[in-house]
Amino acid sequence: MTRSAHRIAFGQRLRDLRQEHDWASQEAFAHHVGLDRTYVSGLERGTRNPTLDVLVKLAHGLDVTPSELLSTVK
Template identity: 85%
Template structure:
């Protein structure tokens, strides 16, 4: 399966934001936002496609806007 470029860009940006905001561990961040660690991993690798509800959870957990999460997606 080929992973679309926009999902790879989103995942890399999510990983960067997570780390910049002090969440070194996917597991701790996942617990913070109420998602499973494997789901966070899938998002960061581009294998998962988040819903709007998940985008809002991630943004709130990182104290950014949903549009900030999508900044690198063309």
């Protein structure tokens, strides 16, 4: 699977925000937002490409705006 620079940047931002918001466990966070842990893992590793619906779910789960979640993506 291709790991483009923007996917890697998004994944790192997602991981950082998840940990900053005291979601140490990918599994607990994934359950909180209604996604599978392996999908969240793939997003954080930059191997998955989220849809707009998933971006909004993740942002709401982290109590940030979608634009804050995407702020490091160039």
